[in-house]
Amino acid sequence: MTPLTLWGQALAVEGMGGGESRAVLRFRAAGSGGYHLDEHDAVLIHNADDAEIARAAGVQTAVFVARDIAASHGYVFPRRVSLPANFDYLGDGDIIGLNPRSRNLRVLYRRSSSHNSILVTERCNHYCLMCSQPPRDIDDGWILDEIAECLPLIDPTTRSIGFTGGEPLLEWRRFTRLLSIARTTLPETEIHVLTNGRGFASPEVVAAWAAVGSTKLCAGIPIYSAVDHIHDYVVQARDAFDETVLGILRLKDKDQRVEIRVVLHGITAPRIVETCSWIARNLPFVDHVALMGLENTGFALANQDLLWVDPLDYRSDLTAAVGILSSAGVKVSVYNLPLCLLDREIWPFAVQSISDWKNAYLPICGTCAVRDRCAGFFSTGRMRESRGILPLPPESLPARLSAMER
Amino acid sequence: MARFLPEVAFSHSSADDLQLLPLRFERLGADRYFLANMVGDGLLLSSDELNRVISLELAAGDGLYERAFSKLLVSRKGQRSQLQLLALRLRSRMAFLREATALHLFVVTLRCEHSCPYCQVSRRSADRERYDMSEETAMRALDVALSAPPQAIKIEFQGGEPLLNFELIRAIVEEAERRRGSLGKAIQFVITTNLALLTDDVLVFCRDHSIQISTSLDGPADLHNRNRPRPGGNSHALAVAGIHRVREALGKDSLGALMTTTEASLDRVEDIVDEYVRLGLDGVFLRPLSPYGFAIKTKQFAKYDANRWLRFYERGLRYIIDLNKRGIHFPEFYSALLLKRMLTDRPMGYVDLRSPAGIGLGALVYNYDGKVFASDEGRMLAEMGDRTFELGDLATDTYRSLIMSDKLVGLVSGSMTQCAPQCSTCAYEPHCGADPVYHHATQADSLGIKPLSGFCTRQKGIMRLLFELLEGSPEDAAVLRRWAA
Incomplete structure (x- = not known):
């Protein structure tokens, strides 16, 4: 189980200039020529035929994923990038950001994926015990410029794009400008932002967010407990609970979409019934609640003794929590947990939520009848196996759903 | 590698850091109290637990602090969200006044x-x-x-x-x-x-x-x-x-x-x-x-x-x-x-x-x-x-x-449960109502003396019964919750 490579280093970059400015490149398949190429477009060259077609069409920028072709045909293109073989999955419409001097690159967008998530910053004012993307206190403001350049290149038929961090609201003025660009260039695309929501305690930030004026925009905000000190402990920041709850109230006061996200681990899972009862009573107007299995990577590995809990051990509490929310009319989903660990009655709430690039199944899943509908596992980090994992027999397919599939 | 702070670093340090939010309670039995927040939901507590909440003898991790906080009965001084949640919920409950x-x-x-x-x-x-x-x-x-x-x-x-x-x-x-x-x-x-x-x-x-x-x-x-x-x-x-x-x-x-x-x-x-x-x-x-x-x-x-x-x-x-x-x-x-x-x-x-x-x-x-x-x-x-x-x-x-008649304004303002004797301290008040006609008819007083009121006896009796059923039996509670949906 290995995740897809989303960042790395090019083997060679030539003709792209050597300054500090980064390049954003959109890949185009060589196809049969006849291109309308943007200055950001780079044509993918897999073989000699591709190279010939591109040369005839006057292509300026070429990308090679096979080293021998780069060597034999590279010279015909003024600008060229050569990538290692683990990037061979990239195709037409995909976008990367590249530093020509260091040759460092990251994949910004994959057109074939429904899980595009763009990192906005590595800085954060939280230090969550289970953070899968441990924050770094660095000056990475250039990322926002790169995203601004990338957004107009994204296929406007893309259904959804996520922004994540770090904490995107630390640079809220620049970030909300980015959202305004996305609203213009991607008017039909759902924009989902992962934020700790504390910035929204400030009316100024909420006003800027609401001014984006998008009905496709949703803030995904974590609340780990109905109790202040427990939430603050999980995120390692005093007063976080107070500001996050205030922020949610201010967002909803301006009719903005809000999703509450609860990651289930050793501190949050034992209280999940209390937390969801509190949400049902106090925040029933949020647009969605996601109850999420833990991704065992980043800080979660360092804090394993504290955080690891077999989902089997909170199974019935999770069922009760889902029932409390859904009977209060709150839309609720269960993320990141395989079906064999969930009570059958909450299967309709389970979502195949793990991003495609880090989603995997176990060998034992090969004979499972519901594998195609199952969230599966994270291939990142170090997998901890539940006692409850087992392949389910065909008769476990609920009649209603399986009838629909036929 | 990262350094994480222990749980205790995030809790209040003394009772001075805490404050009570508006609350009311009702004795249900010898050692059993219903402690309600401003919008009428709350906790069933023993008399010892009730006293500890009232006197803010609460410590993070003792279970009682967590129950009282999540039910909007206490807050840390300086926190705004607890009061905002109460205000929001009260505003929603009273929104019938707009019509x-x-x-x-x-x-x-x-x-x-x-x-x-x-x-x-x-x-x-x-x-x-x-x-x-x-x-x-x-x-x-x-x-x-x-x-x-x-x-x-x-x-x-x-x-x-x-x-x-x-x-x-x-x-x-x-x-x-x-x-x-x-x-x-x-x-x-x-x-x-x-x-x-x-x-x-x-x-x-x-x-x-x-x-x-x-x-x-x-x-x-x-x-x-x-x-x-x-x-x-x-x-x-x-x-x-x-x-x-x-x-x-x-x-x-x-x-x-x-x-x-x-x-x-x-x-x-x-x-x-x-x-x-x-x-x-x-x-x-x-x-x-x-x-x-x-x-x-x-x-x-x-x-x-x-x-x-x-x-x-x-x-x-x-x-x-x-x-x-x-x-x-x-x-x-x-x-x-x-x-x-x-x-x-x-x-x-x-x-x-x-x-x-x-x-x-x-x-x-x-x-x-x-x-x-x-x-x-x-x-x-x-x-x-x-x-x-x-x-x-x-x-x-x-x-x-x-x-706008003086008569109506007088009758309405004179019978509000929010400030009526016996009602203003009643744990069930948020779910109840004023019945000035009944009390005028039975006690010649539109406010009435509530311990003598059949209306009050019935209301408290039914609400207490419903609370007991909700708390006491999951099967009964499931039926009752369906009725409220």
């Missing part, structure tokens, strides 16, 4: 062909000239009703038996429909009738104008006919036949039935409920007698007290819950109403159970003689010679002069 006077009752006649000894409106058996509403009066009443602010209003025809003056109902409905378009109003009509005089003409008219029917059914034939005598002794047969005809002509959802509890009903709650189920009605409203009209004169009201009625109610509620557990969706409507209050913050403007009271602000009653009353019970009192709740006369008054 003033959505209900308009037209007493189109006081005449009735029934002679129920418990009649609370003091019906008359003759003298059409004197006890029927005139068309002129009706049109003035309609002027007032249509000048009330809500976009959607309900006009309910009351009696006596309204079908004895059906031509007037016809005239009012047609005129209201002529005028509603230009006013941009939605109007729902309801006729409250015993169905004895139902005709095909009435049914056709009701169907064509989407008029709903509310009727009376006190239980099986022997009980119903004993409670509701009429010439021929056939009230039950006519009511049942009428229920079937109405449902057939107007659809199942267009009819509701209400029961009234007499002394003869007290041992027969199962029979009553069974009769409602047998007739395919969608639930039952177990209602006590009110202290007005013939119910006082014939001493029907005095034949049972609030505690006897509560025993009847509890037995009935448990019986109904068992029916629901067997898969029949059949709510007791009064519990359903209270449960919506207890389990959600949806605004509930039910006119008989709100504070500020629903008199005038929730409903106006246009009497057959042109007098305007603040509630249905108010005009019942007037037939007994007490005109305390008479707000004015259609000959001279407007909606504004009625609603």
